[in-house]
Amino acid sequence: MSCSRLLHMSRTMIRTPGHFEGRFMRQFVTVRKTKTRTLEVEDEAVADSLAAPEQTGELGTPAEDKEADLEFESPAEDGLQSMQEIPFEKHVPEEMHPTDIRHSKDRQCELVRDYIHRQLYESDGFFNSAESQGLGSRVFCPPDIKFGELVGESDYRRKQYEFYDMNDTAFLTPCELFKPHYGHGIVRWLLAARKSVKNPFRILEIGGGNGSVALNILDYLKEHHPEEYNLCTYTIVDLSKSFCDVQKKRLKKHKKKFKNYNMSICDWDDKVEEECFIIGLEVLDNMPHDKVCIVKKQWRQCEVAYRDGDIYELENEINDTMIYECLHLYWAYEQQLKEEAQYPWTRAGRKQFRDKVTRLLSGHVWDKSKDIYLPTTCLYFLRVLRDYFPNHHLFLSDVEFLPDTCSGKWAPLVYERGPSTKGQRLLHNDYLIDNSGSVDIYFPVSFDFLKFMYENTCDGRRGEVFRNADFMLKYCPDVNLGETRNGYNPFMEDCINVSTLMTEANNPIDDPLPY
Numbered sequence: 144m145s146c147s148r149l150l151h152m153s154r155t156m157i158r159t160p161g162h163f164e165g166r167f168m169r170q171f172v173t174v175r176k177t178k179t180r181t182l183e184v185e186d187e188a189v190a191d192s193l194a195a196p197e198q199t200g201e202l203g204t205p206a207e208d209k210e211a212d213l214e215f216e217s218p219a220e221d222g223l224q225s226m227q228e229i230p231f232e233k234h235v236p237e238e239m240h241p242t243d244i245r246h247s248k249d250r251q252c253e254l255v256r257d258y259i260h261r262q263l264y265e266s267d268g269f270f271n272s273a274e275s276q277g278l279g280s281r282v283f284c285p286p287d288i289k290f291g292e293l294v295g296e297s298d299y300r301r302k303q304y305e306f307y308d309m310n311d312t313a314f315l316t317p318c319e320l321f322k323p324h325y326g327h328g329i330v331r332w333l334l335a336a337r338k339s340v341k342n343p344f345r346i347l348e349i350g351g352g353n354g355s356v357a358l359n360i361l362d363y364l365k366e367h368h369p370e371e372y373n374l375c376t377y378t379i380v381d382l383s384k385s386f387c388d389v390q391k392k393r394l395k396k397h398k399k400k401f402k403n404y405n406m407s408i409c410d411w412d413d414k415v416e417e418e419c420f421i422i423g424l425e426v427l428d429n430m431p432h433d434k435v436c437i438v439k440k441q442w443r444q445c446e447v448a449y450r451d452g453d454i455y456e457l458e459n460e461i462n463d464t465m466i467y468e469c470l471h472l473y474w475a476y477e478q479q480l481k482e483e484a485q486y487p488w489t490r491a492g493r494k495q496f497r498d499k500v501t502r503l504l505s506g507h508v509w510d511k512s513k514d515i516y517l518p519t520t521c522l523y524f525l526r527v528l529r530d531y532f533p534n535h536h537l538f539l540s541d542v543e544f545l546p547d548t549c550s551g552k553w554a555p556l557v558y559e560r561g562p563s564t565k566g567q568r569l570l571h572n573d574y575l576i577d578n579s580g581s582v583d584i585y586f587p588v589s590f591d592f593l594k595f596m597y598e599n600t601c602d603g604r605r606g607e608v609f610r611n612a613d614f615m616l617k618y619c620p621d622v623n624l625g626e627t628r629n630g631y632n633p634f635m636e637d638c639i640n641v642s643t644l645m646t647e648a649n650n651p652i653d654d655p656l657p658y
Contacts, residue, residue, distance in 0.1 A: 251449050254463060256431035256519055258447040259574065259584050263429055264407075269583050270383045270429075284353050284393070285315065287322055295629040299637075316425045317540070317611055317638045318356045321625065324634070326359025328618035329538060333360075333420055334371065336536045336647035344375040345419045347532075349408045350426035351379035354390035361397045372400070379403035380411070409523055411531055420536045421528060427541045427588045430520040432553070433466045437513040442470065445514075447575065454575045465519040469596075473517065476595045494591065501544055514551030516586065521593065525600040537597070537606065537646045540614075541588040544640040548587065549573055556585045590642045597644070607648045611641040618651050 263269045285306045293299050306315060318325045333346070351357055357377055364372040377400055381387050387405045394401045434445035436458055443458035444466050461467055483491035528535055545556045549572055557571040559582045576582050590608045597606050609617070615634040616622055625634035 252446050252457065255434045255445050255447060259431035262582055262584060264382045269581070271385065283309070284355065285309070285319060288320065290625050290627055290633065293627040295627050296631045299627060299631065299633055317641055318424050320637070321634060322355050323359040323362070324619050324624060326356045327363045327620050328615060329356065329422065330360050330363045331618045331620065331651035332538060332645060334368065335649040335651050338418055342418045344371055345415070345417055346375065346377045347419055347421050348377070348379045349421065349423040351381050351390055351403065352386055354393040356422070356424060357390065357401065358393055361394070361400060375400055377401045380406055380408050382407050408527060409520065411527055414531045416534065418534045419532050421532065421538065423539045425541055427521055427539060428586050430518065430524065432516040432586055433463070433519040435461070435466060435470060435515050435517060456575060465523055466517060469517040469519045469522050472596055472599060473515065476592050512550045514554070516551055516553045516555065522596055522600065525597055529601045537644065539593070540641060540643040542640050543588055543590055543642045545585065545587045553587060553589060558583055590644055593644055604646060606644045606646050609643045609645065609648070611638045611643065614643045
């Protein structure tokens with residue numbers, strides 16, 4: 144999604160008032176009101192400290208009385224001075240290794256990630272129900288933009304609005320706006336990262352959408368690198384059946400090299416020993432997250448409960464493996480970030496300043512919520528890479544900043560579009576909306592934390608984070624092809640909220656044929 148589109152949405156969406164006041168009590172479980180911009184913690188303020196497991200005993204048990212004189216503003220800005228270094232394996236029991244990320248059995252009370260997964264990916268979810276609700280297909284294949292024929296930025300923005308008028312249910316991402324050049328840049332990364340030209344050339348794309356990137360990659364390989372094309376096999380894993388159908392149609396001319404599966408990457412169970420390239424474009428933002436909060440100075444996992452036709456959010460003791468491990472990684476990440484950001488001239492110091500500016504621009508400068516949305520599904524995905532793709536190369540691109548998100552760190556942008564909204568986008572300030580099929584839940588991605596999780600999950604692996612402009616400048620065959628007549632270049636100046644994590648970011652190899 145382009146930055147201009149996000150800012151346009153923030154000005155045009157209809158806002159809903161916080162009106163949901165229902166709550167009920169359950170033994171040993173705290174119930175908080177929802178649908179409000181700031182979620183409140185009952186009985187006690189929790190601005191004193193954030194305790195690590197070493198300080199509180201077992202996670203989720205009452206802490207012993209200890210003197211705490213530290214004051215923290217938010218999880219993103221807390222000092223964490225009293226925290227000890229946290230080993231990643233020491234505190235995780237061996238028996239706590241789930242085989243399925245979606246494991247809630249009781250529909251009367253389920254984890255937040257299970258609730259979000261149903262809202263997005265089930266048969267009546269957001270990505271599969273557009274046609275049945277009369278909204279048109281979310282599958283949208285806009286034509287290539289001829290940048291040299293555009294006058295400047297205003298002409299470029301007008302072209303974007305024309306695409307959205309054609310199909311307002313879809314979002315335009317860099318791989319769609321900059322095609323085919325974005326896909327060609329990925330090919331140059333693939334070839335530069337490849338270990339040997341004699342190895343099978345295996346590419347796996349997660350969430351292939353309408354197949355534009357796969358088409359651009361295979362076309363470019365066939366034209367400029369025919370020997371590599373002959374060794375190539377391109378596989379797409381996608382949860383949306385409608386997207387899988389359109390991928391087969393668009394890639395029909397590459398049918399001997401292409402295949403796709405209607406499944407989740409988290410369900411992958413076939414170990415691939417060969418060298419393999421994993422590509423994920425705009426898929427992390429829709430990976431379900433879990434939510435944790437602080438209640439009476441203790442961390443709790445949030446759950447979604449149903450009673451008498453209403454939806455509630457409950458807080459319970461942390462008993463889920465993925466939440467437990469992801470929270471430990473978060474603590475260690477915050478401790479490392481605090482140590483590195485002591486000096487404002489360092490990279491971490493500059494990023495901390497940018498984060499404060501981002502909080503100001505996103506309207507959360509006064510948000511004191513202690514809630515955190517943890518990317519547990521993303522962590523499970525990284526474990527799948529570690530266990531089933533030991534010789535992988537990774538390329539992940541997504542949105543790092545979103546306006547008008549809910550309250551809390553890494554909270555999602557939640558909007559609804561359906562018959563009840565008469566085709567307009569209705570912005571919500573909470574993810575608890577039991578209206579499957581018309582609600583999109585869209586998370587920003589912290590690429591620094593993603594890099595930290597990746598390097599600590601896949602031992603020995605190292606990743607590098609690029610901004611969109613840096614990636615295009617390094618890997619696009621000819622970045623001047625994106626320049627308009629007055630010098631404005633969307634490759635360099637648009638999609639400023641998009642970042643990329645890649646491994647083996649080697650210098651690209653020149654093409655044998657002129658581009």
